Amino acid sequence: MVRNTVRSASTLDSTLPGKLLRLVFHDCMVEGCDGSVLLEGNMTERNDPANTSLGGFSVVESAKELLELFCPATVSCADILALAARDAVEFAGGPHVRVLTGRKDGRVSLASNVRPNMVDTSFTLDEMIKLFSSKGLSLDDLVTLSGAHTIGSAHCSAFRDRFQEDSKGNLTLIDSSLDKIFADELIKRCPADVSSSITVNNDPETSMLFDNQYYRNLFSHKGLFQSDSVLFSDGRTREKVDEFSNNQESFFQKWGESFFKLINIGVKTENEGEIRRSCTSIN
Structure with missing residues (x-):
């Protein structure tokens, strides 16, 4: 039912x-x-x-x-x-x-x-590890469950901290971990004066499909949130990101285990x- x-x-x-x-x-x-x-x-x-x-x-x-x-x-x-x-x-x-x-x-x-x-979208990896650990979830669970961002969407305010607004209301990228072209697309979609109801797909490539594209996006520096990008930039999680980006079956198998724990x-x-x-x- x-x-x-x-x-x-x-x-x-x-x-x-x-x-x-x-x-x-x-x-x-x-x-x-x-x-x-x-x-x-x-x-x-x-x-x-x-x-x-x-x-x-x-x-x-x-x-x-x-x-x-x-x-x-x-x-x-x-x-x-x-x-x-x-x-x-x-x-x-x-x-x-x-x-x-x-x-x-x-x-x-x-x-x-x-x-x-x-978890806040601006969290550091250490902050996420601390929170997940308090729930009995491991570092691998953290990387795996972050893969949920392969579907869904987010309001512009959720990643606004990656940009700076000048006196004229224009946004400038201040987070060097984000792809410049992708950042320009986000600025067009989410200008400073945009309605708070505007949303952007978490995964700009296959937004409606639950797959391993999220991890491939991280390699292309197209993680929507700071908490996404850090999984690629930090050596403690990059290897798992690499594994999932190259092997969807591995991601799916681990997803079943981590989702069960969640x-x-x-x-x-x-x-x-x-x-x-x-x-x-x-x-």
Whole structure:
């Protein structure tokens, strides 16, 4: 039921796979994989500025409504989100990976917990390593899960730190790790006075396909974020980037392992949570 819901929605909106993948990451890194990012209300995770651009909520809710009809109070929203992200990757051409179910939905969702647990696009490698390590994820997991940027898009503000604005409102590239031609394209797409709603594809080559192009882009100095480019420039991660850029099968295999670890962070079971009747509110 979840897979059919994801496929139907993604056929109508090709941006959904990227949104669902980002949604599960933002859920699992805060409070664990417990559906806390799905809860609505003042001061919940959804209200933090880092999460206001998230999407895909309606797909999860649609799957929940369907499941409640056929098997009420049985499948948690946390499970639906993990399954939906898996199916989104597969729909976009990525590998099919195993997902264990049995998660309970959390009852806590606080905006104040988001920033301390979320990667910022301007993070150094050391900052990312520290955060990922606190979640039980290795350096290889960091490089692998960054490959999620092979699909999806980002608002111009997410990489504006790589440019400087002069007194006339013109942008100039100040990050030498970014390809100049690519940077000029970004400036055209995202001038200083652009609407905050404008987005750019994470992968300028195959934006809708889950493949290893992300890593090839890093070799061409076309990583959209500073946190992308550092994976190529730092010797600790460059070898893995090289491996994945040359071998998509290797990336897909490792993706299955790292994604499995991601969606099992801080899982709640038994009395630690509940199975919500609606994903947007606790019972």
